[in-house]
Amino acid sequence: MGAAKETLGEEQPWAEVSPDAARRLLIAAVEAFAERGYHATTTRDIAGRAGMSPAALYIHYKTKEELLHRISRLGHDKALDILRSAADGEGTPAERLSDAVRSFVRWHAGHHMTARVVQYELDALGAEHRTEIVALRRQSDAAVREIINDGVRAGDFDVPDVPGTTLAVLSLCIDVARWFNVAGRRTPDEVGATYADLVLRMVGAAPQK
Amino acid sequence: MGAAKETLGEEQPWAEVSPDAARRLLIAAVEAFAERGYHATTTRDIAGRAGMSPAALYIHYKTKEELLHRISRLGHDKALDILRSAADGEGTPAERLSDAVRSFVRWHAGHHMTARVVQYELDALGAEHRTEIVALRRQSDAAVREIINDGVRAGDFDVPDVPGTTLAVLSLCIDVARWFNVAGRRTPDEVGATYADLVLRMVGAAPQK
DNA sequence: CACTTGCCTAAGCGCTTGCTCACCTTCAGG
DNA sequence: CCTGAAGGTGAGCAAGCGCTTAGGCAAGTG
Known part of the structure; x- marks a missing residue:
């Protein structure tokens, strides 16, 4: 699950998002939202996929x-x-x-x-x-x-x-x-x-x- | 909200669902799921649209x-x-x-x-x-x-x-x-x-x- | 060295969720 | 009139939710 990253072609996706932790969270969110939908995805799930604790999400995003x-x-x-x-x-x-x-x-x-x-x-x-x-x-x-x-x-x-x-x-x-x-x-x-x-x-x- | 029922043409929709309370719940669920999506819809919302208490849902449907x-x-x-x-x-x-x-x-x-x-x-x-x-x-x-x-x-x-x-x-x-x-x-x-x-x-x- | 800043975690708060349970009402059959 | 089935309610439980808070650690700066 979540094995294949969505890197297509050569360029790094989401390069415009920084810092790195914010980008990792965003990529994790894209995967989770795409698989289960926004409402079925929990903030714990997103943080977990990005290898962080649930609270880390709220350092980079308000909600x-x-x-x-x-x-x-x-x-x-x-x-x-x-x-x-x-x-x-x-x-x-x-x-x-x-x-x-x-x-x-x-x-x-x-x-x-x-x-x-x-x-x-x-x-x-x-x-x-x-x-x-x-x-x-x-x-x-x-x-x-x-x-x-x-x-x-x-x-x-x-x-x-x-x-x-x-x-x-x-x-x-x-x-x-x-x-x-x-x-x-x-x-x-x-x-x-x-x-x-x-x-x-x-x-x-x-x-x- | 939920004013216009989805009656199109002359025949009664969902006629195959009975009893009446089960049909009303189902129609309420269709409206709610269509508007907000399955995961964003609560059982209380469905029951409320059908004019019933939350518990009534579970008389007609297991989950x-x-x-x-x-x-x-x-x-x-x-x-x-x-x-x-x-x-x-x-x-x-x-x-x-x-x-x-x-x-x-x-x-x-x-x-x-x-x-x-x-x-x-x-x-x-x-x-x-x-x-x-x-x-x-x-x-x-x-x-x-x-x-x-x-x-x-x-x-x-x-x-x-x-x-x-x-x-x-x-x-x-x-x-x-x-x-x-x-x-x-x-x-x-x-x-x-x-x-x-x-x-x-x-x-x-x-x-x- | 002390102090600030950036980034992170553990713990948990207040609330909502799906669902259950004890109980109530209506009504047909004997 | 009693009984049982069918269909409903109010209250509430356990779990999970989004989000907050207090505090820790490493790096940069005076």
Whole structure:
């Protein structure tokens, strides 16, 4: 249990969190929240996974909810970053949409523990923190809608209902975090490629080379 | 809070649960689990919504987990029923897939509280109950894969990766339960129609009339 | 050296949790 | 009218919860 750390690729994850003890606690919290959910996770469990006493948690975080908020905030920042840089990138709308979906899905599969917490534990946040996060999510929605609108305007896409399709595309990508399994047959790259292809079909783009 | 009951259409929901007090408790549990999640819901909350004392719950159900299991079981039975009757129906593969998605999505939107519990509180079940439910889910997967395979065999669909696309189609439909909002602009029927169209595009079927 | 600062623990407080138990009420059958 | 079953309640138990407090230790600074 908790054997395989979620190190994907070369770079150290959660490098922005310091000091070291705070980062260890946060990583432990991500694992615990992803496995059992926020409410089923105890502060003792988190501290235990990080090799500390329960009280140590409260040196670095005011409450258990603050831990969730930090995870949620960093995760949403990363997710939004991925979508925005695809939306602002060069290339045809089809290329940009394909890029967006591929990298967004790859992140959700590769960091599926983090993504699961980020995407499915929103209701556990306090009212203020939740509205802050919801604003970030609206920006993600806007980024995808932007690409789809560009494609429609350019005549490359055939989309009867842009907001509905935007919602469906994001929904499809997000749900990867729920079902993705490291022990499964598919790698994050493969899922990303498959999903990019599916989404291009959904918007009626001409098949890519 | 809890003002609008989840009565959609004419028939009485949860008619198969009796006696009446047990049904009221179950409906209260569905609402509470859907709003706050299983672990954040207390037995006192459930009993209170049903207008009873906390102890009354244990006359009709052995544990809180048994309540969740009953909900999950009935919900999965219904969902599987919908998919199977579409898979076994008449018509071309495209028509059957469209039917399956439309009715499956309509159920997820129309009964989004139940669906949310059914689809997202699986981990809260005990080990035995969970494996029972997982078996039902595999049957749902098989029903959809069957239709897609038929379409590929008939040359009506163009699907490079059948298991992957099956997974994506189900994932797309299931996630409706997460985002669907009664206060939103779309009706369950509209979402069902939109999604049926999107899925036909995903499998490369010729556009329907 | 004394003193502060950063980081940690052992112990435990006040409260809520899932669940139980002794008891009460209603009502059909003999 | 008595009885037993069905379905309910108020009080409360043991366990576990989030979080606090008092204090210990090592390192850096005057």
